[in-house]
Amino acid sequence: MRLFLQVVPVSEAVRVVRSIAPPVPKESVPLEDALHRILAADVRADVDIPGFDRSTVDGYAVAAADTVGAGEAIPAMLHYRGRVAMGGRDPGSVAPGSCMYVPTGGVLPKGADAVAMIEYCEQLGDDVLVHRPVAPGENVVFADEDFAAGEVVLESGRALSPRDIGVAAAAGAGEVSVMRIPRVGIISTGNELVPIVAAPRPGEVRDVNSYLCGTYLMERGCHPVYYGIVRDDRENLAATLSAALDQCDLVLISGGSSKDERDNTAAVITSLGEVLVHGVAIAPGKPTILGQAAGKPVIGLPGHPASTYVVLVAIVDHLLAAMMQTEVSRRTVSAVLAENVPSAKGREDYVRVMVKEGRATPVFGKSGLLNTLTRSTGLVRVPAGSEGLEVGEAVEVIVW
Ligand code: AMP
Ligand code: MG
Secondary structure, eight states: OOSSOOOBOHHHHHHHHHHTOOOOOEEEEEGGGOTTOBBOSOEEOSSOBSOSOEESSSEEEEOGGGGTTOOSSSOEEEEEEEEOOTTOSOOOBOOTTEEEEEOTTOBOOBTOOEEEEGGGEEEETTEEEEOSOOOTTTTEEOTTSSBOTTOEEEOTTOBOOHHHHHHHHHTTOSEEEEEOOOEEEEEEEOTTEEOTTSOOOTTOEEOOHHHHHHHHHHHTTOEEEEEEEEOSOHHHHHHHHHHHHHHOSEEEEESOOSSSTTOOHHHHHHHHEEEEEEOBSEESOOSOEEEEETTEEEEEEOSSHHHHHHHIIIIIHHHHHHHTTSOOOOOEEEEEESSOEEOOTTSEEEEEEEEETTEEEEOOOOTTOSHHHHSOSEEEEEOTTOSEEOTTOEEEEEEO
């Protein structure tokens, strides 16, 4: 065994996790349960939407040609033929020189090709005076103008928003095909770890990572399965990892991912499968393991919670996206650096920053501090080829 980590660039780590990502199967769910799920098949309109020529205003349905030259002084005078009923199948028709009242959303009667807004019309008994000309199509949405029958309204791979769900409803999709929610096993390892309800004695550390990773996974649309704390002991870790591999699509093990004599994660993954990468040129997060066993990815995360979280964002995000056949979605804000950020060339640095009024101030702290997680807005990536970023530079901050 080598004594030191053989690091690979972040881009290579991302390529590896994508290459071992088993796509989760598809399932069908009722539309109302599909919020934030990843669409697994295109949704198409089953009919034209809106399906009929529809007025967008309250007014009078007219043949636009009848209103040419209409004005305040000399209005067009049209014969009133009655009202269009909302939801009625037969709206009636207007012959040249006549009009019908149509409410917003009502069907345009046959013979009409525009609607004159009620504000510019005046009804006098059986006649309607139109004080402004309307152009053909004015104040009308045509039958297939929103979506035509057969048209894709939502593309596969999309994370469904409430807006998407509304559009799918209009397309008649009572059920939608989505990617099954990945089950992700979470194992924390370390002799020093204690449950969070314990009062830690000196040397003991509360198990932060189960909670950090579990809720991160929920935010990414996955289902966390908790396997608790495992001591630095190969047999126990192997048994827990095997159980997790039976029940989950992916397993995350935090702690023990480096090369100390107590670090068992790599050896245990090797005993059940293979380690593909041990060490990534990322800071924080260098002791990261990418492996697989039983045809499923197994990721060894560094124990420090802030490092763990950076690796989740920079690498595991890509794995989850590939498993769910979607894109990594990132919320970013633009800011200007308030201080210089030095960086070692050849290493991709993820610098925590606090953004205030468009200025990104680096939150430097000693390795392993938790406070940087809550006292920062997100991360600025310093590419591997760069020796740092300078004060005043424009940066994109990946918001936590
Ligand atoms: P390791 O990666 O096992 O070398 O651990 C690095 C540091 O992270 C040590 O200070 C550990 O105590 C800490 N650590 C490891 N696992 C966790 C965890 N689940 N929650 C909080 N801190 C942890
Ligand atoms: Mg440890």
